[in-house]
Amino acid sequence: MNQHATKAKAFIQDEARTNWHDEALWFIRAKRDQATALVAEWEALRELASGIKDHVLGNLDQYLEQFSERAIANGVQVHWARDAREHNQIVLGILQQTNATRLVKSKSMLTEECGLSDYLVENGVSVVDTDLGERIIQLREEPPSHIVLPAIHLKKEEVGELFHEHLGTPAGLSDPTQLTEAARHHLRDHLVGCDAALTGVNFAIAETGGVVVCTNEGNADMGVHSAPVQIHCMGIEKIIPRAQDLGIFIRVLARSATGQPSTVYTAHHHRPRPGTQMHIVIVDNGRTEQLGRPDFRNSLKCIRCGACMNTCPIYRRSGGHSYGTTVPGPIGSILTPGFDLKQHADLPFASTLCGSCSDVCPVKINIHEQLYQWRQAVVEAGLADPAKVQTLNLSGAILAKPWWYRITGRLARLALRWAPRWLVYNRWNTWGQDRELPPAPRESFQDWYRKKHKA
Amino acid sequence: MRVALFIPCYIDQFYPQVGRATLALLERLGCEVVYPLGQTCCGQPMANAGCERDALQTYHHFVKTFSDFPYIVSPSGSCVYHVRQHYDVIDQTAVVQAIRARTLELSEFLIDVLGIQAIPGARYPHRVGIHASCHGLRGLRLGPSSELRGSQPPSGIHRLLEQVADIEIVTLDRSDECCGFGGTFAVSEASVSVKMGADRLADHLRNGVEVVTASDMSCLMHLEGIIRRRNYPLRVAHYAEILNTTGV
Ligand code: SF4
Numbered sequence: 202m203n204q205h206a207t208k209a210k211a212f213i214q215d216e217a218r219t220n221w222h223d224e225a226l227w228f229i230r231a232k233r234d235q236a237t238a239l240v241a242e243w244e245a246l247r248e249l250a251s252g253i254k255d256h257v258l259g260n261l262d263q264y265l266e267q268f269s270e271r272a273i274a275n276g277v278q279v280h281w282a283r284d285a286r287e288h289n290q291i292v293l294g295i296l297q298q299t300n301a302t303r304l305v306k307s308k309s310m311l312t313e314e315c316g317l318s319d320y321l322v323e324n325g326v327s328v329v330d331t332d333l334g335e336r337i338i339q340l341r342e343e344p345p346s347h348i349v350l351p352a353i354h355l356k357k358e359e360v361g362e363l364f365h366e367h368l369g370t371p372a373g374l375s376d377p378t379q380l381t382e383a384a385r386h387h388l389r390d391h392l393v394g395c396d397a398a399l400t401g402v403n404f405a406i407a408e409t410g411g412v413v414v415c416t417n418e419g420n421a422d423m424g425v426h427s428a429p430v431q432i433h434c435m436g437i438e439k440i441i442p443r444a445q446d447l448g449i450f451i452r453v454l455a456r457s458a459t460g461q462p463s464t465v466y467t468a469h470h471h472r473p474r475p476g477t478q479m480h481i482v483i484v485d486n487g488r489t490e491q492l493g494r495p496d497f498r499n500s501l502k503c504i505r506c507g508a509c510m511n512t513c514p515i516y517r518r519s520g521g522h523s524y525g526t527t528v529p530g531p532i533g534s535i536l537t538p539g540f541d542l543k544q545h546a547d548l549p550f551a552s553t554l555c556g557s558c559s560d561v562c563p564v565k566i567n568i569h570e571q572l573y574q575w576r577q578a579v580v581e582a583g584l585a586d587p588a589k590v591q592t593l594n595l596s597g598a599i600l601a602k603p604w605w606y607r608i609t610g611r612l613a614r615l616a617l618r619w620a621p622r623w624l625v626y627n628r629w630n631t632w633g634q635d636r637e638l639p640p641a642p643r644e645s646f647q648d649w650y651r652k653k654h655k656a
Numbered sequence: 657m658r659v660a661l662f663i664p665c666y667i668d669q670f671y672p673q674v675g676r677a678t679l680a681l682l683e684r685l686g687c688e689v690v691y692p693l694g695q696t697c698c699g700q701p702m703a704n705a706g707c708e709r710d711a712l713q714t715y716h717h718f719v720k721t722f723s724d725f726p727y728i729v730s731p732s733g734s735c736v737y738h739v740r741q742h743y744d745v746i747d748q749t750a751v752v753q754a755i756r757a758r759t760l761e762l763s764e765f766l767i768d769v770l771g772i773q774a775i776p777g778a779r780y781p782h783r784v785g786i787h788a789s790c791h792g793l794r795g796l797r798l799g800p801s802s803e804l805r806g807s808q809p810p811s812g813i814h815r816l817l818e819q820v821a822d823i824e825i826v827t828l829d830r831s832d833e834c835c836g837f838g839g840t841f842a843v844s845e846a847s848v849s850v851k852m853g854a855d856r857l858a859d860h861l862r863n864g865v866e867v868v869t870a871s872d873m874s875c876l877m878h879l880e881g882i883i884r885r886r887n888y889p890l891r892v893a894h895y896a897e898i899l900n901t902t903g904v
Contacts, residue, residue, distance in 0.1 A: 203844060210847040219851065227830075234802065243805035512803065514834045518851050551845060553838025553852075554704065556794035560803035569794075573742075576706035585706055589840070593702045597710030600665065600702075601717045603694040610669045631843045635850040636881030639670040646668045646675030650691050 203586075205551040209519035223517040225353060230511040232460025233561070240456070249449050251565035254502035257440050258492060264407040264440045265483065271410025272481055275472040282484045285315035291482050292317060292399065292432060293324055299430045299478065301326070301396030307414075307421030308332045309401025310348050310505060311434050311484060314527045329391040331420035333384050340367050346521025348528055349458050349507035354520050388420060398424030402435035403504070404450055405481075408443045411471035412481060415454060415464040422468045433470065434482045437489070438501040450504060453563035457506040491539045496574045500535045502564040509558035509568060515551060524548060531558035535571040538578070546584040549575035610645055617641035657770070658688045660725035662759070664735045664873075665697040671873050677900040678731040678762060684900070685770060692721045700738040705840045708745060715746050723751050727769065728759040731896045733792020733871040736761045741795060761796055761871060762896055763812040774819030779903030781822035785865035786814060786895075787856065787879070788832040789872035798871060802832050813871055813895050821904045826863045833859075837878035853882045860890060869895045 213219050237243045257264055269279045280295075282288035288311075296304065304326055306312065318328045318339070330339045334351040338344065340363055345351030352360070361375035370383045400421045404413040412433045414421055425431045441447065455461040473479035492498050510516045510530035521529035526537040526545065534548035549572045558568040579585050599605045617625060618641045626633045644652075659682065663675040682689045698718055699711035718739065722728045730736050739759045746752060766772045788811065792798040799811025809815075817825060836842070836852025843849075857879060860868050868890055870876050876892040883890050 206845045206847070209845060213847045213851050216851075223855070237805050240805070514836070514852050515845070515848055518848050518855075550706075550841065553790065553834050553836060553841050553849075555790035555834035555838070557790075557801075557803060557832075557834065560794055560801050573704065576704070577708050578706075580706035580709075589705065589844075590707060593705050593707040594710050597699075597702045597707065597712075597714060600697040600699070601713035603696055603717075606665070606696040610665070614669060631846045632881070634846060635885060636853075636878065637884040638881065639666075639877045641670065642672055644672060646663050646672035647691075647693070647695075649672055649676065650679075651693065 203547045203550070204525055205519070205523050205547050208523035208525070209515075209551075212520045212523055213518060219518055221356070222354065222520060226511045226517045229350075229459060230508070230561075233457055233508060233511065234460075236456040236460035236462065240452070246449055246453050247563055247565050250453050250504075250563055251502065253441060253446050253449065254564050255499065257442060258438070258498060258501055261437060261440065261492065264442060265437060268405055268407040268410055268440055269483070271408070273410070275410050276479070277410065277472060278478065278480045280480060280482045282482055282486070284486045285484075288315045288434065288482055288484045288486065289317050289320040292434070293321060293326070295430065295432060295478075295480050296321070296326055296397055299397065301430055303327050303329075303391070303394060303396045305329050305331050305392055305395040305398050305420075305424040305428070306335075307398070307400045307416065307424060308335050308351070309399070309434055310528060311401055311436055312399070313345065314486065315484070317434075329388070329395075331388050331392060331424055332416070332418060333381060336384060336388065337363060344522070344527065346529065347507060347510055348505050354522065392420065392423050392427055395424060395428050397430040397432060398428035399432040399434065400425060402433050402439050402481075403454070404441050404447060405435050405439045406442075406444050406447065407440055409471060411469055413447060414468045414470065415451070415466070416468070417459075417461075417465045419466045422466055425468070425470065429476070430478045430480070431470070431473070432480045432482065434484060436484050436486070438503075454504055454506050457508040457561070457563040487540050491536070494539065497535060497539060497571055499566055500532065500539075500568075500571060502566055503532050503536070504564055506563055508561045508563065512557045512561045513552075514555065514557070515553070519551075524551070531568045531572070532566070535566075535568055535575060538575050542579065542582055543584055546579045546582075549573075549579060607645075607647065611648075614641040614643070614645070618643070657686070657727070658690065658725065659727045659729050659765070660722050661689050661691045662695060662698075662722065662728050662730040662735070663691070664730065664732045666877065667732065667873050670877065671894070674731055674873055674894040674896060677894065677897040678729075681775070681896055681900040682729065685766070685772060685775075687770075690725065695721045698735040698738045700735060700742075701839060703738070703742055708742075712746065715743055719743075719746070719752055719755055722755055722759075726758065727765060728755065729762055729765045730759065731762045731871070731894060732873065733761045733789050733796055733798060734874060737791040737795035761792060761798060763798060763816060763871065764796070766816065767812040773815070775816065775899045777902050777904045778819075778899055779821040780898045780901050783824045783826050783864055783866045784817065784898065785826045785828055785860040785863065785868050786811075786817065787835060787868055787870040787875055789870045789875045790832075790834050792871040793832055799832075816899060817869070817895060820898060820901070823898070826860070826865045828859050828863055830859055835875045835879055837875050839874075842878055849878070850882060853879050854886075857882060857888060857890060861888060865890065867891050867893050867898075869893050869898055871895060
């Protein structure tokens with residue numbers, strides 16, 4: 202079943218809201234356009250960022266070892282997790298060893314991917330997300346709909362209602378500044394009393410053994426600075442070789458994400474403060490498998506800026522939840538089939554292959570070409586709709602034989618011209634539900650040409 | 657100049673006037689145009705739907721049909737892109753390589769090979785919105801993509817249309833957003849597809865366009881389907897039809 206199409210159809214039912222969602226994301230894309238237009242060497246930066254990431258993926262084993270050695274030398278405790286389960290167990294283990302029961306967590310798509318929060322809560326840990334957007338969706342008990350703007354699908358009035366219910370703000374309050382202020386007070390209580398703080402990682406520097414976390418609200422840093430235990434969880438692909446490479450990525454990341462020159466906070470964490478612990482959990486969870494697929498390996502270059510979502514005309518009109526994945530949108534549709542092709546076989550088809558994602562991507566991932574390749578993989582694996590495959594099978598046979606092609610074309614046009622409207626626009630005619638079929642001329646170009654040249 | 661004309665299957669069947677306009681235009685510019693009779697399709701409909709394997713026989717048929725020509729010209733950026741980009745899966749014989757290199761979208765041929773900057777005599781007194789079809793734009797780089805930075809000249813199609821007498825080219829709010837056709841996407845994701853098309857048309861309507869043109873008739877087939885269903889005051893025309901007008 203095509204889950205994306207079904208959910209997208211439901212999303213579009215509310216046309217005003219769809220338009221609002223499209224405009225909200227297009228606004229961010231426009232800010233990205235303005236910000237990048239001010240950087241004369243933008244395309245050169247993309248090229249460099251892409252090249253560095255390619256190089257890292259080709260030498261990942263060495264860089265990971267170097268990174269972990271340096272981090273350990275800095276007094277950091279490094280853990281390796283093969284999959285989501287191991288990752289969750291490691292984090293729980295750290296918390297149990299340090300008697301931590303109150304964890305503050307800052308935006309990490311990896312922990313979403315691993316389902317960490319639910320796991321910790323089941324094991325008696327209180328988990329509070331400290332990014333405003335993350336906190337909003339945590340209170341709503343739903344997954345993020347975007348990797349940078351997790352609550353972008355919600356209107357300020359809905360946030361107002363939510364805060365009224367959970368934080369006791371006055372009913373009907375929807376002023377963003379006042380709502381943010383209320384959230385700040387609410388979060389501050391959690392930040393001050395926490396036992397441990399966990400963050401994601403934007404970049405891990407092999408040369409220094411340090412991790413870099415880019416945020417706009419600073420709550421990630423506040424958590425790390427107030428907790429006796431800090432934990433940073435990263436996928437193996439977060440590595441960059443040298444500190445000096447960071448300049449390139451910092452310059453492209455925030456501009457691509459929101460049109461800011463850089464994020465408000467760029468925190469570098471290298472070693473624990475005296476008397477505290479610092480842990481880094483390095484996670485594979487299917488990444489080495491993806492690395493081993495030549496057509497798809499460079500999807501691991503992604504720096505999670507979200508630009509491909511903002512630009513995607515389908516994402517903007519179907520919403521992040523329609524993808525049913527942790528990472529939605531174009532990049533999600535090439536990453537997630539690698540985890541479970543059967544479950545996500547519809548995603549490579551949730552695209553027109555327009556290529557906007559590939560052109561906007563700051564690390565030049567050929568997203569739309571990989572979508573094309575995943576489509577082939579889906580059909581090869583026998584996971585496509587059999588009726589569709591049979592139709593295309595037949596089309597392939599017809600189109601390879603000029604004579605068949607001419608006859609079939611002629612019959613189809615004849616049928617279209619003479620069949621009554623109710624028959625043509627039946628309920629199986631998906632094209633015709635909201636569109637007219639093309640005109641069916643008496644004569645094809647080829648018929649006309651043959652006649653003309655006989656004469 | 658001797659050229660082979662490739663008229664993609666859906667143009668052949670549904671929009672023969674676009675084939676005739678392309679042929680007439682090339683002849684008007686002094687080309688000796690051959691239309692190989694056995695031609696069918698480039699194979700894209702199957703391949704884009706994941707059935708590349710079913711497309712292979714069509715690829716071979718295309719190669720066989722067009723192996724003898726210095727240039728293969730087509731009024732479809734999407735099909736040309738498919739030949740150039742995706743015929744990499746068949747044996748790369750000298751013939752296949754030559755075909756991939758010399759299959760050109762109409763405007764590429766007019767500008768890069770013939771060196772033409774304007775079509776003498778063309779006249780089109782209408783307000784025209786140019787829909788930048790994605791495969792031509794981001795696949796063949798026929799024009800500037802709004803995502804890329806640095807200087808990018810206007811598309812050749814835009815430059816040629818600009819020279820047509822009495823035409824008015826309308827600037828759109830979103831210069832290169834996809835129309836939502838996308839081959840089988842138009843059917844498998846019909847809701848999103850139609851919404852995308854309607855949004856594109858709203859942009860043209862808002863800006864007072866009379867005629868929507870493009871380098872791909874497939875985009876226009878989809879847009880026209882919505883126009884006719886909703887009775888929008890818009891028409892579609894392939895840019896070859898506009899260039900092939902007379903009247904000056
Ligand atoms: S694929 Fe590229 S554009 Fe999309 S989130 Fe990753 S880095 Fe950003």
